[in-house]
Amino acid sequence: MKARKWGRIINVASVHGLVASVNKSAYVAAKHGIVGFTKAAALENAREGVTVNAICPGFVLTPLIQKQIDIIREKRGISNEEASRALIEEKQPSASFSVPADIGALATFLCTDNARQITGASYTVDGGWTAV
Structure with a gap:
């Protein structure tokens, strides 16, 4: 990329690279590390035509999130839809x-x-998660 004087690096972090949540210290630390790495790499490549940025998603409906929904559903004895709503409304204002x-x-x-x-x-x- 430097030789071509053009490049794009996109790191995928998480909202947890910007804010913390209880019982997620290792995950939060790792994601903060990605955000910090992104900033340092951006400075190191700023004059080379290479940009470095991070995307920090909130809740994205993936198998990992479905596991969290399943735990809520089983603990509370509620439907999958109710458990999904309980999880999303806890953090993401867009619901x-x-x-x-x-x-x-x-x-x-x-x-x-x-x-x-x-x-x-x-x-x-993040549907407004970090705006609160």
Whole structure:
């Protein structure tokens, strides 16, 4: 990338790279590390035409999140829909899950020439989680 004077690096962190949650110290530390690495790498490559940014998703409906929903459902004896709502409403003001395409759309933009002056940034796709 440096030789070509053009490149895009996109790290996928998490909202937990920006805020903390109880009982997630190792995960939060790891995701904060990605955000810090993104900033340092952006500075190191700023004059090389290489941008480095991070995407920090909130709840994205994936198998990992489904496991959390299953735990809530079993603990409370409620439906999958009620458990999903309980999980999402706890953190994400939009009360809806992101989907992988939401993250992909932001990544696609960050790879364009229109994003050439965007580097060292961390963008949330979190339905308002970090706005509170």
